[in-house]
Amino acid sequence: MNTGEPTLSAPSQEPSQALSCPQRHAMGEDPAKRAQILAGAGRVISRMGYDAASVNDIAREAGVSKGTIYVYFAGKEDLFEALMEETRERLFLALGAELEKPGPLRERLFSYASVLAQKLCSDPVIRAHRVMIGVAERMPELGARFYERGSTRGTRFLGSFLETHVAAGTLIIADVPLAASQFFELCMAGLFRRRLFAHMPEPPAPAEIDKTIRSAIDMFLTYYGAPGRT
Amino acid sequence: MNTGEPTLSAPSQEPSQALSCPQRHAMGEDPAKRAQILAGAGRVISRMGYDAASVNDIAREAGVSKGTIYVYFAGKEDLFEALMEETRERLFLALGAELEKPGPLRERLFSYASVLAQKLCSDPVIRAHRVMIGVAERMPELGARFYERGSTRGTRFLGSFLETHVAAGTLIIADVPLAASQFFELCMAGLFRRRLFAHMPEPPAPAEIDKTIRSAIDMFLTYYGAPGRT
Amino acid sequence: MNTGEPTLSAPSQEPSQALSCPQRHAMGEDPAKRAQILAGAGRVISRMGYDAASVNDIAREAGVSKGTIYVYFAGKEDLFEALMEETRERLFLALGAELEKPGPLRERLFSYASVLAQKLCSDPVIRAHRVMIGVAERMPELGARFYERGSTRGTRFLGSFLETHVAAGTLIIADVPLAASQFFELCMAGLFRRRLFAHMPEPPAPAEIDKTIRSAIDMFLTYYGAPGRT
Amino acid sequence: MNTGEPTLSAPSQEPSQALSCPQRHAMGEDPAKRAQILAGAGRVISRMGYDAASVNDIAREAGVSKGTIYVYFAGKEDLFEALMEETRERLFLALGAELEKPGPLRERLFSYASVLAQKLCSDPVIRAHRVMIGVAERMPELGARFYERGSTRGTRFLGSFLETHVAAGTLIIADVPLAASQFFELCMAGLFRRRLFAHMPEPPAPAEIDKTIRSAIDMFLTYYGAPGRT
């Protein structure tokens, strides 16, 4: 069932945490089974989209019965919301870690941009974005939260980082959130939107990412860098 | 039926050009009815997405019978493809017109960026993008063509414009397509993706667009402008 | 459109009889077009059956518009009835001709049986039977008339022939209609029903027909022949 | 729902065998419900034919929901195939039993022919034949199997029986399969085909069957009987 491809969701944790919840039998809701359902739903939904993925498909892919799904989730939409929350948390985890390491400004930005571009152009992230954007009209709160807590995560870390350097005098930025957005978009220029539309069928080669983010950092530091400090 | 909202598709041409086509009889498939169907489909699909919009809904909204739809289109997917083609052509029409007017470089970029940002952040365009991105996984060719002939249109005009200025010595750009993408993304920084995810429910205020594109143009010209020429 | 296969109906007469009906324009119903429709209907219906053949299919195959069919026929069922009448008359035409030629009894029966078996096991006749039998439950009068005027035709000629020989003393038959049926069935033994069920996909080879009807005639004359007269 | 008429399919077993299957739970697809669906399908299809019988009609007649039908069968055609298999097995069951009883040749043939003619001219068998023949053009394999395993069943038993008598010297037959077919057709002469076409609306009266099979047996034994042994 699992084709091994990267998917929206793949926790696939074993039902092993029995110890952390000794009285399992009497109180229902095995978290491992919940994760199993989410994993199956993630694979199916990332492949077919929310509407085209039937609960039947999800049950089959997850290896549970249809009824079980309704034990863990109130309905298809509820399952979907949970999936999107889980996916967002997992995919965008630790995106700012590179910024916390020591090192000169340009190197830090480069490390961060590398991880960012590589991650955001990956198949699982692109698929999650497609699914989320595809239903954003009907589920605007879900979409907003996805952006707020997901996409923003990257730029928020970056924002703090930039603030620090502004305070240190190495960067001169009037509108830090705008600058963070600009850095982010520059790093994705010609990559992310093409990926979303399937105009670029495969993730970009490292060389292409490298070229793009070097130019982005150059432009960014040229504009925001304090003269003689970078 | 027509709710008056901006939609994916709104040809809404009256069936009035009887004069321009005197031999109406025996000529098959009335193009006005085709447009009427596409308009209805555009409204419904932009509201609900491709999968959730039923042919029934579309027929009701378009004011035709379900059967009629199958006279004009081979099926739901065929109708959808025609809708996306039509929508793309209509929405992205004449996006580069501002660049062809005379005037200094910075003013031309500003005019262009204004139209671009205002248009791309408008509800109809955002909805069309959501729909298209939402099905890009299953219909990658359609998605790629949408990007190729739609999104690219803006940057292609911009590319030619930049080339001209490179030739004239007013800009120094090694990789013009990359620069075009960068300009495009900078103009949308903090706007377009937020709109897609419904994190920004309404189109941005003119002031916000203004602030964003001014910063974008500044950064762009600072980096690519020939010293002493801008 | 016409695949050249043998079909239920293939009059395919040219619209040439204009002379026999000089005032065509004012009184409607061109018999050639009627035949054209029946021919198309015959091809389609013999291939797909009455229910599965759509009026659309028939119109396309006949090369006329759907509306035209309703000028010549009151509806699909009326068209079907006309088709069955026409088909029956055409397919079973001149089935008794062999019996009217001169010659000894056994030779006449052999000639007759040859034509009968070859004709009744042919694709067009088998297909017409399948179609007719398939709807006999819902249209019993049509089925009865088909049998009465079609299948009976063969045995009626045979009946007269047998009567003659009974009168002449060459045959001794108490129940002539029964004897005619018996002769008929003996000639088809192991052939006709297998053909109907598609257990015998192709018409039987001449040798198989020959073997079958020789045995049939032998048995028939052994039983009904006047001793010393055959 | 069940009109009480004889039909294609009438298993009508009550869901009462709970005892014979104690572990009913968790064993999937209830065979009683499957039989119930087949019974309903048999009634509707024998009345209207395969194409004219809608899945809706079948569901209503069977007393199940449309969806349930698709739990037990892959589609309408699959249901139909199962119905034809089941019908064939049931209708033609134990057709040769009469031949296995002891008794003189002529009496055995008479008993067999009686059962055969009465059964084959009955409404359920005629209807099953009409349905099967009606779709034989489109489903030739199904038709061939129906003939192979159904119609043949009668003549195969008869064939063995004849072989025995040939070996015993009571019959002299060169081509036993042909002779079996001949016997079969002679017994149905003037009955079966008329029934198929609805030219004979009701099953033949016993007297008519009696007359027909007596003549058939007479002719058969006159031709194939060993002189002085019958």
Next chain:
DNA sequence: CATGAATGAGCTTTCATTCAT
């Protein structure tokens, strides 16, 4: 708790028929 058979509303599509041209 887990199951999957059962449901009926709803899906996309095709139908026989009509009628303005």
Next chain:
DNA sequence: CATGAATGAAAGCTCATTCAT
């Protein structure tokens, strides 16, 4: 008279959801 666009009903089939086991 011939056309084929238009129609509403109905086709085969799938859906999300429920519930007895």
